[in-house]
Amino acid sequence: MNVKRTYVMGAVFVAGWLGAACSALADDGRVVTGVSGSAAVCPAAMKVRSVAFGGETAGPSGLSALATDASGVVWAVAERDRALVRVDVDRAGVAGAPVTLVGVPAGLDTEALTWLPDGRLALGTESHVDRDEDLILIARMDGARAVIEERYGLPYSLWSMRAESNKGIEGLSTAGTSLVAAVEHVEVVGGVRRSGVARLD
Numbered sequence: 532m533n534v535k536r537t538y539v540m541g542a543v544f545v546a547g548w549l550g551a552a553c554s555a556l557a558d559d560g561r562v563v564t565g566v567s568g569s570a571a572v573c574p575a576a577m578k579v580r581s582v583a584f585g586g587e588t589a590g591p592s593g594l595s596a597l598a599t600d601a602s603g604v605v606w607a608v609a610e611r612d613r614a615l616v617r618v619d620v621d622r623a624g625v626a627g628a629p630v631t632l633v634g635v636p637a638g639l640d641t642e643a644l645t646w647l648p649d650g651r652l653a654l655g656t657e658s659h660v661d662r663d664e665d666l667i668l669i670a671r672m673d674g675a676r677a678v679i680e681e682r683y684g685l686p687y688s689l690w691s692m693r694a695e696s697n698k699g700i701e702g703l704s705t706a707g708t709s710l711v712a713a714v715e716h717v718e719v720v721g722g723v724r725r726s727g728v729a730r731l732d
């Protein structure tokens with residue numbers, strides 16, 4: 532897999548790769564700013580409400596990422612519980628039983644999630660030690676399981692840095708047939724904070 536690197540500096544946003552920024556108006560009048568998962572324009576007025584997890588349908592704890600599959604279902608990945616959950620945004624809870632995530636190496640947290648054009652999903656990881664790379668895991672759905680079948684190392688040498696404990700691949704998205712990854716580690720060069728973004732083809 533070919534990997535290209537760039538930086539996101541300060542508040543500069545790579546819109547062509549990662550999607551479109553948008554703002555929404557909450558019920559209490561607050562403006563909520565976010566990023567869409569694609570270049571599609573965000574709705575002009577979007578209501579913001581809580582989706583709670585609790586009771587008998589409680590899902591795994593420590594959800595880290597959200598992504599929408601090709602059919603429009605919203606999914607979340609648990610950071611450490613090795614599970615994916617479908618989020619029922621209308622009923623404010625988990626839709627069905629969690630999907631077991633099989634094959635994530637021990638000691639890794641799953642921090643980022645995106646669906647790939649071929650129907651598989653990609654997961655970004657981090658760990659709790661200093662290291663030279665983090666893994667991107669590719670999983671295929673198999674009934675009540677999502678099985679890791681490929682893994683790719685994202686080397687921090689692309690940006691002449693090493694990852695620190697608990698800072699890893701925090702964002703994943705697709706841009707056409709490419710996979711785009713954003714890392715949490717920040718370096719300061721000439722007084723400018725910058726984070727690494729990689730494009731994997």
